[in-house]
């Protein structure tokens with residue numbers, strides 16, 4: 223088992239960062255009237271860990287007896303029937319799914335499937351009617367229609383189900399949904415907190431961490447706890463005993479994007495654009511989220527760019543990121559950004575060096 227899973231705290235009492243949030247969540251459950259919740263914050267900050275620990279607090283150890291199912295639904299949409307396939311993770315009293323996996327058909331998931339799940343109210347051992355917990359991941363990726371349907375579902379079934387929504391950016395979640403939930407911001411942990419977790423894992427694994435080593439791993443992690451733990455494990459595999467100046471390897475995909483940025487800066491031509499497209503495709507099929515590819519690519523390009531171009535390039539990156547959100551095929555928008563960048567950069571080179 224990877225350390226990120228092995229050392230994921232299972233209960234709210236055991237969390238090492240976001241202790242205050244954990245304490246508040248405990249109080250919320252103790253009051254027996256848990257509202258709908260919206261967890262948001264950057265990737266690797268600990269949202270999922272808090273959600274799973276909260277679920278355990280609400281449902282007890284039964285929350286851990288989960289089964290993964292690949293389920294098919296046939297939805298009657300007036301003149302036609304729509305086939306939908308989705309993976310769910312469920313225990314007796316909760317279901318977890320990512321409705322945005324259904325792409326542009328996400329609203330059918332929200333309209334029909336979530337409604338159906340929400341309606342089935344469990345009855346506890348004392349014969350009292352309980353509520354079902356629905357965990358919805360990546361709600362910021364849901365279309366507007368799906369978010370409107372979700373709002374109606376939240377209102378209609380609030381007595382029989384509690385929704386726990388999780389996303390990276392709350393600004394992409396409609397006001398109507400945000401206002402019906404208790405919003406919980408999960409900040410990226412500080413470097414000191416990350417060091418604490420790394421040292422805890424090191425101790426549990428019986429490792430000798432040279433002084434300053436955990437701090438270097440934390441610094442390279444960009445304040446992502448997941449990334450810091452993964453880096454520590456990679457270092458352990460590459461070389462142990464650790465040395466204080468041991469290199470902390472970047473993630474493979476980041477190195478690959480750095481190569482793409484070098485390719486773009488070396489040559490600006492249709493042929494090079496075509497090659498870059500192939501490389502971006504490779505990243506996408508390896509499940510690197512398109513927003514992250516664009517962000518990292520911008521970061522790499524900015525590192526090597528003249529100050530006077532930076533503003534314009536950032537403007538176009540934001541423009542294509544926005545268009546990517548509206549559209550379906552991310553590759554078009556990343557490629558369009560690369561083409562735009564090439565044209566700006568080439569014009570700059572010609573104007574400067576002739």
Ligand SMILES: Nc1ncnc2c1ncn2[C@@H]1O[C@H](COP(=O)(O)OP(=O)(O)OP(=O)(O)O)[C@@H](O)[C@H]1O
Nearest residue numbers: 226230237238239265266267268269270271447448
């Ligand atoms: N409170 C915590 N105390 C100790 N370790 C933690 C805590 N929260 C998270 N971790 C560690 O960090 C890893 C990443 O956390 P988690 O999966 O919860 O992040 P996330 O915010 O849901 O990320 P993403 O948005 O990318 O899914 C976990 O696997 C766990 O090992």
